[in-house]
Amino acid sequence: MTKRQITDDLEALLAVLPEDLAKVITEMNHNDELLEVILDLGRVPTVRLTTGEVVLAEREVTHEDISHVVEHLGEFDADNRAGLERTLHRISAIRNRRAHIVGLTCRVGRAVYGTIDVIQDLIATGKSLLLLGRPGVGKTTMLREAARILAETKRVVVVDTSNEIGGDGDVPHPAVGRARRMQVAAPSLQHEVMIEAVENHSPEVIVIDEIGRELEAAAARTIAERGVQLIGTAHGNTLENLLLNPTLSDLVGGIESVTLSDEEARRRRTQKTVLERRAPPTFDVLIEMQTRDRVAVLPDVAEAVDALLRGAPLQPEIRTRDEEGEVHIEKGSGARARVRSSHGTQGPRRQQINGEVPAPQAVEQPTQSFVTASGDAERGALKPVHIYPYGVARNRLENASKRLGVPIVIERDVGKAEVLVTLRSYYRKRQRTIVDAEQRGMPVYVLRANTVNQMERFLTNLFDLPLASVDDSDVAGVLDDTQSAIDAVLNGERWVEMRPANSYVRRLQHQLARQANLISHSYGKEPNRRVRIYRE
Numbered sequence: 001m002t003k004r005q006i007t008d009d010l011e012a013l014l015a016v017l018p019e020d021l022a023k024v025i026t027e028m029n030h031n032d033e034l035l036e037v038i039l040d041l042g043r044v045p046t047v048r049l050t051t052g053e054v055v056l057a058e059r060e061v062t063h064e065d066i067s068h069v070v071e072h073l074g075e076f077d078a079d080n081r082a083g084l085e086r087t088l089h090r091i092s093a094i095r096n097r098r099a100h101i102v103g104l105t106c107r108v109g110r111a112v113y114g115t116i117d118v119i120q121d122l123i124a125t126g127k128s129l130l131l132l133g134r135p136g137v138g139k140t141t142m143l144r145e146a147a148r149i150l151a152e153t154k155r156v157v158v159v160d161t162s163n164e165i166g167g168d169g170d171v172p173h174p175a176v177g178r179a180r181r182m183q184v185a186a187p188s189l190q191h192e193v194m195i196e197a198v199e200n201h202s203p204e205v206i207v208i209d210e211i212g213r214e215l216e217a218a219a220a221r222t223i224a225e226r227g228v229q230l231i232g233t234a235h236g237n238t239l240e241n242l243l244l245n246p247t248l249s250d251l252v253g254g255i256e257s258v259t260l261s262d263e264e265a266r267r268r269r270t271q272k273t274v275l276e277r278r279a280p281p282t283f284d285v286l287i288e289m290q291t292r293d294r295v296a297v298l299p300d301v302a303e304a305v306d307a308l309l310r311g312a313p314l315q316p317e318i319r320t321r322d323e324e325g326e327v328h329i330e331k332g333s334g335a336r337a338r339v340r341s342s343h344g345t346q347g348p349r350r351q352q353i354n355g356e357v358p359a360p361q362a363v364e365q366p367t368q369s370f371v372t373a374s375g376d377a378e379r380g381a382l383k384p385v386h387i388y389p390y391g392v393a394r395n396r397l398e399n400a401s402k403r404l405g406v407p408i409v410i411e412r413d414v415g416k417a418e419v420l421v422t423l424r425s426y427y428r429k430r431q432r433t434i435v436d437a438e439q440r441g442m443p444v445y446v447l448r449a450n451t452v453n454q455m456e457r458f459l460t461n462l463f464d465l466p467l468a469s470v471d472d473s474d475v476a477g478v479l480d481d482t483q484s485a486i487d488a489v490l491n492g493e494r495w496v497e498m499r500p501a502n503s504y505v506r507r508l509q510h511q512l513a514r515q516a517n518l519i520s521h522s523y524g525k526e527p528n529r530r531v532r533i534y535r536e
Helices: 011-018 020-028 063-071 116-121 139-150 185-202 214-225 241-242 262-268 299-307 394-404 424-428 433-437 453-460 475-490 504-514
Strands: 005-007 035-038 046-050 052-055 081-083 090-094 103-108 111-113 127-130 156-160 180-183 205-211 229-234 255-259 273-277 285-291 294-298 316-321 327-331 368-370 385-390 408-410 419-423 444-447 467-469 494-497 517-525 530-534
Touching: 011 494, 020 035, 020 185, 035 063, 046 327, 063 103, 111 139, 116 127, 116 139, 116 285, 116 294, 116 316, 127 139, 127 241, 127 467, 139 156, 139 205, 156 185, 180 185, 185 205, 185 214, 205 214, 214 229, 241 285, 241 299, 241 517, 241 530, 273 299, 285 299, 385 394, 385 433, 394 408, 419 424, 419 433, 419 453, 424 444, 475 494, 475 504, 475 530, 504 517
Parallel strands: 127 229, 127 285, 156 180, 156 205, 205 229, 385 408, 385 419, 419 444
Antiparallel strands: 005 111, 035 046, 035 103, 046 052, 081 090, 090 103, 255 273, 285 294, 294 316, 316 327, 368 467, 494 530, 517 530
């Protein structure tokens, strides 16, 4: 346990503010809670605290106030950000159509020592970590602390696009320790500096803040493939946000539409077109920062993405830090809950318990099929669920419930329903009935098509029906053959092609190849799809 220490250089920020406003902030004596000072032309000046927003003075901000602050700053960069030399404060500008500054957001930058305790064991493993969270939750603070800790034993380079990690000026802030800092001339050049850092300075770890463009995501993958540990942040609050972002989804492997054979689709009890992960993730571990002292950890991003795409709930490992600085780790529970998924019942799905997002429980076998009604003796004990189908064929929904043996009541009044189910075409148009249901907190399920197969999938998720594993008695033998193939490639073979296998076995083969630092791809069509392992 490390005692938390805070360094904020608040006097330097107060020195550039108008004197009357700086005096009010000092007299408030809420320095530890201060987040931002807001100066917008023609409006009252305010400060944002952790507890809310407070008006500083009952007068409007003038051009003179804004000019007073700007004159004490360095130049604003292409991203309209400036800083104070040797501090971590950041001042962001709002400009009018003639490029004149009409608003300022003065964010207080703090070096908080001891915040990394909650994930320090993960950083020490050498795996690449991606931090997600809303603005102001402390991602950059934790990133800065990670750079300082790792720089004690490794070669660390910080790619500092907006000078938020190492502070403004040519000399980095002491909060980054021995880590080296590379500044970026313009935000659009961030990806080039990332590659330059690897090629020119031989780092063991690269720390990067705000990966937000496709070129930066591609650069991150290139760096990870060269064996360099990456620690970065990205735009988004959760793994689902990242998967639904086409620009950044490659950071967690990306998703693609795959067409299954008729036999495979029947076995999975899905439609023929499903979503699957496209490639190995760039980052091994994903950390969702819910508050400054509470994080949700997905220790295996690949398994978490696969589970989401199969419709399984995520159960992250919850880590919290109490007032004494002790870290408590809570493993994900087995409970499940219904939530809305805008990708249909086969898309990303996450459980929520008491409003908090928990954590990943790996689904051991992706080749699973749902138990039919005749195979479940306890099905009759299920409580009936009142469903309002919006644009969904009621007779097909009834047939799907009968085939699964689950009790449902189809309501004609949405006010009496517990769940609303609709089609993707209706959901995208944001029909009034759907919007009203969401605002009332009613779970909304979205189907891709008006088919019985989709409805059975929906009902299976709704009632949390158990799964039955397929026969995998031959898996051990196939994996022995895979290990032999890996040994052959490591001993000089250019590539080795495995015999055809199902998707579960192929996934295990890919994992073995990845652990051996080899490349593998699947070729062919079901049922003859097979894995080929090679060096490059």
